[in-house]
Amino acid sequence: MKTIITFGTFDVFHIGHLRILERARLLGEQLVVGVSSDSLNIKKKGRAPIYSQDDRMGIVSGLKCVDAVFLEESLEKKAQYIRRFSADILVMGDDWAGKFDGFASLCEVIYFPRTPSISTTSIIEVAKRYK
Numbered sequence: 001m002k003t004i005i006t007f008g009t010f011d012v013f014h015i016g017h018l019r020i021l022e023r024a025r026l027l028g029e030q031l032v033v034g035v036s037s038d039s040l041n042i043k044k045k046g047r048a049p050i051y052s053q054d055d056r057m058g059i060v061s062g063l064k065c066v067d068a069v070f071l072e073e074s075l076e077k078k079a080q081y082i083r084r085f086s087a088d089i090l091v092m093g094d095d096w097a098g099k100f101d102g103f104a105s106l107c108e109v110i111y112f113p114r115t116p117s118i119s120t121t122s123i124i125e126v127a128k129r130y131k
């Protein structure tokens with residue numbers, strides 16, 4: 001049985017998020033998703049996500065293609081998470097291409113092309129125009 005692991009914020013959940021999770025799940029039998037915590041986002045992006053970590057985890061865990069979710073509390077703990085879930089494959093979008101190659105000794109590392117023309121940032125920008 002192959003276990004796939006992936007990580008993300010999944011804020012203002014959109015079709016690009018769904019596509020990468022569905023594609024990741026097709027690589028094996030179990031998909032485990034690390035949802036980054038609110039405090040990790042504040043550290044990483046200088047702002048809290050629009051949706052809380054509980055809501056983001058709730059949305060991701062409700063998907064048909066997702067078997068388990070956990071809170072990603074630190075970017076530096078990836079190796080620990082890969083080992084904890086005995087993941088065979090790490091999947092990320094290609095905005096992260098090359099960044100996780102260091103984990104190739106623990107599991108296979110695959111980057112999928114991002115879904116074009118959609119992002120949380122662009123949705124927020126469009127929403128700002130509706131007053």
Ligand code: C2G
Pocket residue numbers: 007008009010011016017020036072075091092093094095096113114115116117118119
């Ligand atoms: N994604 C995608 N297509 C888009 C937007 C996002 O395929 N149009 C993918 C990203 O490449 C990523 C996943 O969806 O693999 C989650 O994206 P984000 O929520 O933006 O994740 P990020 O903030 O990059 O967090 O430890 C890594 C981080 O937690 C990743």
